Amino acid sequence: MRARLITILALALLAGTLFAASASAVCIDVGVYEEYAPVVRDAAAVWVADTGNQVIVHPFPHSQLMQFPAKGDMDVLVPSCNRSADIWAQKGFVAVASRKPLFCCRISVIVAPGNPRAVKGIEDLDRADLHWGKISFCAWRGEDLLEGKEGRFIVESADADLMMDLLARGEVDAVLGWDTAVAGNPLNPVVLRLACSRYGTPLAALIPAFVTPSSDVPETAGQLVDFLSQSLTAQDIYLKQGYMLDDGGDARQYDTTAAKRFEAVYRNVVRQVIEDYGITRGKALDIGCGPGQMTLALARMTDLDVTGLDIEPEAVEIGRRHAEEAGLQSRLHFVSADAHSLPFSEDTFNLIVSRGTLPFLRDQVLAVSEVYRVLKPGGVAFLGGGMGRLTPEEEAEKLYPSGVTPQKALDWGPGQTREDSIFPFPVRSFDALMTEAGISTYRVIEEGGRWVEIRK
Ligand SMILES: C[S@@+](CC[C@H](N)C(=O)[O-])C[C@H]1O[C@@H](n2cnc3c(N)ncnc32)[C@H](O)[C@@H]1O
Numbered sequence: 001m002r003a004r005l006i007t008i009l010a011l012a013l014l015a016g017t018l019f020a021a022s023a024s025a026v027c028i029d030v031g032v033y034e035e036y037a038p039v040v041r042d043a044a045a046v047w048v049a050d051t052g053n054q055v056i057v058h059p060f061p062h063s064q065l066m067q068f069p070a071k072g073d074m075d076v077l078v079p080s081c082n083r084s085a086d087i088w089a090q091k092g093f094v095a096v097a098s099r100k101p102l103f104c105c106r107i108s109v110i111v112a113p114g115n116p117r118a119v120k121g122i123e124d125l126d127r128a129d130l131h132w133g134k135i136s137f138c139a140w141r142g143e144d145l146l147e148g149k150e151g152r153f154i155v156e157s158a159d160a161d162l163m164m165d166l167l168a169r170g171e172v173d174a175v176l177g178w179d180t181a182v183a184g185n186p187l188n189p190v191v192l193r194l195a196c197s198r199y200g201t202p203l204a205a206l207i208p209a210f211v212t213p214s215s216d217v218p219e220t221a222g223q224l225v226d227f228l229s230q231s232l233t234a235q236d237i238y239l240k241q242g243y244m245l246d247d248g249g250d251a252r253q254y255d256t257t258a259a260k261r262f263e264a265v266y267r268n269v270v271r272q273v274i275e276d277y278g279i280t281r282g283k284a285l286d287i288g289c290g291p292g293q294m295t296l297a298l299a300r301m302t303d304l305d306v307t308g309l310d311i312e313p314e315a316v317e318i319g320r321r322h323a324e325e326a327g328l329q330s331r332l333h334f335v336s337a338d339a340h341s342l343p344f345s346e347d348t349f350n351l352i353v354s355r356g357t358l359p360f361l362r363d364q365v366l367a368v369s370e371v372y373r374v375l376k377p378g379g380v381a382f383l384g385g386g387m388g389r390l391t392p393e394e395e396a397e398k399l400y401p402s403g404v405t406p407q408k409a410l411d412w413g414p415g416q417t418r419e420d421s422i423f424p425f426p427v428r429s430f431d432a433l434m435t436e437a438g439i440s441t442y443r444v445i446e447e448g449g450r451w452v453e454i455r456k
Contacts, residue, residue: 026053028224030055030224031074035160039183039238040057044228046231058074076209076210076221079207085208093213098221099209099210100208102229103244104243104247107177108176108194109174109194115190117130122194132154133155134155134177135163135175146176161185163177163181164189191242193311193312194313195314195336196247196314197252198317209228232421235424239425251291251314252314255318264391265391268387269294269387273298276382280302281303282304282305282349283350284304284352286298286306286353287357287383288311288356288357290312290319292322295319298353299331300328309342311337313336316334347374349376350380352371358410365436376456380455385410387400387449406450434452
């Protein structure tokens with residue numbers, strides 16, 4: 001009897017929920033350039049789960065870029081780049097005021113994991129032993145990079161999937177194209193981003209989304225656009241797919257603001273590492289070095305041969321400048337690469353440090369496995385976030401951004417939820433991370449932030 005009552009109640013509740021959902025549920029049609037369709041679909045699925053609304057994603061190919069919106073009856077449009085966004089705005093396809101940034105894509109060199117021929121960047125276009133593919137990209141971007149290089153490409157196409165396929169089969173060694181081309185590709189290619197500052201060319205495009213004037217549910221469509229633009233969960237999806245959220249301007253800003261404020265912290269962390277591990281000779285690596293301030297401190301305070309590595313080419317450029325200014329370029333180097341695929345042989349480094357970078361990495365198990373691989377037997381890695389043991393507590397307190405404490409240097413605070421974390425991929429438990437990576441020789445350090453020491 002009781003069970004029947006519960007069933008009836010449950011059914012009534014369920015019916016109520018469904019009724020409530022269907023009474024207010026709205027279907028949003030999203031027209032999106034095909035290369036971005038997977039990421040927009042994934043991010044919109046989170047909004048659908050939260051709101052009960054429906055989203056239909058209509059991918060359109062490059063060839064239809066200019067006509068597509070006129071054909072479809074879309075509520076939201078995501079163009080391929082700023083240029084098509086501007087043209088659509090002029091044609092009245094999109095409501096200009098509704099424009100919101102979604103993510104940034106950039107022209108990059110894309111290589112297979114493991115990078116068999118050690119392609120390091122665009123400079124390798126001059127090598128005679130390589131076969132290149134080129135994803136035809138908007139003619140107004142990056143063409144000056146290619147002057148005199150046209151003959152180098154054995155295949156050129158707008159079909160990004162075809163290019164990734166050729167890369168997987170080893171028929172091309174590298175592909176030049178938008179970094180967004182790799183989205184969702186099972187090969188999980190490595191993206192070597194090109195520094196806009198070095199090439200003086202607009203290699204990066206901020207991809208916006210718009211509500212259309214023809215939408216009959218503009219308010220809900222606007223909520224979807226806002227969600228895609230702001231939500232942490234949507235941003236996670238962009239980052240997971242390898243998309244950037246900014247165009248490198250952050251690195252320049254970081255160098256003159258945060259990194260300046262942290263100068264004493266960098267020295268303190270380096271001092272702690274020297275005191276604790278006594279490694280002052282041999283080779284060191286700083287992963288996610290940003291504009292290289294801590295990397296510089298490490299080189300200044302030891303005799304180590306130091307490499308700073310960061311995915312952001314602009315940051316690496318600034319690091320190189322610091323090395324030159326300090327006259328340390330003979331043993332302070334910088335490389336733009338992905339922490340998930342370190343361009344070094346195994347057993348290379350005596351010391352590896354990384355501050356504030358782990359919670360920006362989409363696959364931390366892979367990243368720490370890479371750390372372990374390139375660490376020399378007898379070497380130490382010191383990874384984490386915070387101000388270090390030697391920074392006086394009252395100093396450290398002033399330096400944490402508002403609301404951040406040493407306990408939430410990598411994740412979120414006690415009594416809070418994941419949404420309270422400022423990081424896209426917060427590190428909740430070093431124990432879980434190390435277990436999953438199969439590393440047993442580690443120690444968690446909870447002083448001066450949250451750190452893990454790995455020995456090999
Ligand atoms: C908060 S900053 C920390 C910079 C510096 N270590 C410091 O302590 O000031 C995080 C850095 O990680 C870099 N980063 C993010 N994802 C990365 C990846 N997949 N591979 C290498 N670096 C990455 C970012 O570009 C950024 O410079």
